[in-house]
Amino acid sequence: MKSLVVYSSRTGNTQKVAREIYDALPEPKDIFSAKDAPDPSDYDFLALGFWVDKGTANASSARYMETVKGKKIGLFGTLGAYPDSDHAKQCLKKARELVQGNEILGEFLCQGKVDPALIKMMETKMKDDPHHSMTPERRARLEEAAKHPDKKDLADARELFVELAQIAAGKVSA
Known part of the structure; x- marks a missing residue:
């Protein structure tokens, strides 16, 4: 095989x-x-x-x-x-x-x-988008994601x- x-x-x-x-x-x-x-x-x-x-x-x-x-x-x-x-x-x-x-x-x-450029975009350009803005929950998830794989x-x-x-x-x- x-x-x-x-x-x-x-x-x-x-x-x-x-x-x-x-x-x-x-x-x-x-x-x-x-x-x-x-x-x-x-x-x-x-x-x-x-x-x-x-x-x-x-x-x-x-x-x-x-x-x-x-x-x-x-x-x-x-x-x-x-x-x-x-x-x-x-x-x-x-x-x-x-x-x-x-x-x-x-x-x-x-x-x-997650690509730091995307995180930056969430913090700036997407800050008013309810689906992609940087919330405390999203920030915690991204911090956890940075530890993986x-x-x-x-x-x-x-x-x-x-x-x-x-x-x-x-x-x-x-």
């Missing part, structure tokens, strides 16, 4: 998770950024990673995800929101829609540092994708 990890990362969060997953997968395997990723047809299992932008996978990951058809895949992503929030659930739903026509074996989502997040991603690769290879059942 040949595996491929494809990801996009703005602040380095998703890249950290991608590297952890890549290191955990058995050979043969490859890893690429979404903009440089090869045709997925030569791979049996794909780990597809993204950072959340506007409630869905960022543009370069989304474009690549839409090219994948008929594969066994695992999704992973990072976002500033809490991974068990309604927002996170909606983001995963939208990511699943991008990979219709594939067998999704599992998903992983964790918090990650942490060792536990990376270990959880590793553990899940080891299992998903075994499922993809037919070594264990789902």
Whole structure:
């Protein structure tokens, strides 16, 4: 079985998770950024990673995800929101829609540092927008997000994708 990890990362969060997953997968395997990723047809299992932008996978990951058809895949992503929030659930739903026509074996989502430029924009240009203005609750969530992905997040991603690769290879059942 040949595996491929494809990801996009703005602040380095998703890249950290991608590297952890890549290191955990058995050979043969490859890893690429979404903009440089090869045709997925030569791979049996794909780990597809993204950072959340506007409630869905960022543009370069989304474009690549839409090219994948008929594969066994695992999704992973990072976002500033809490991974068990309604927002996170909606983001995963939208990511699943991008990979219709594939067998999704599992998903992983964790918090990650938000781009400081976006935080600055929330504090200035979006200060009157009730959905994006900087509130004390939002500031606390962003401060927590800046601590991730942490060792536990990376270990959880590793553990899940080891299992998903075994499922993809037919070594264990789902």
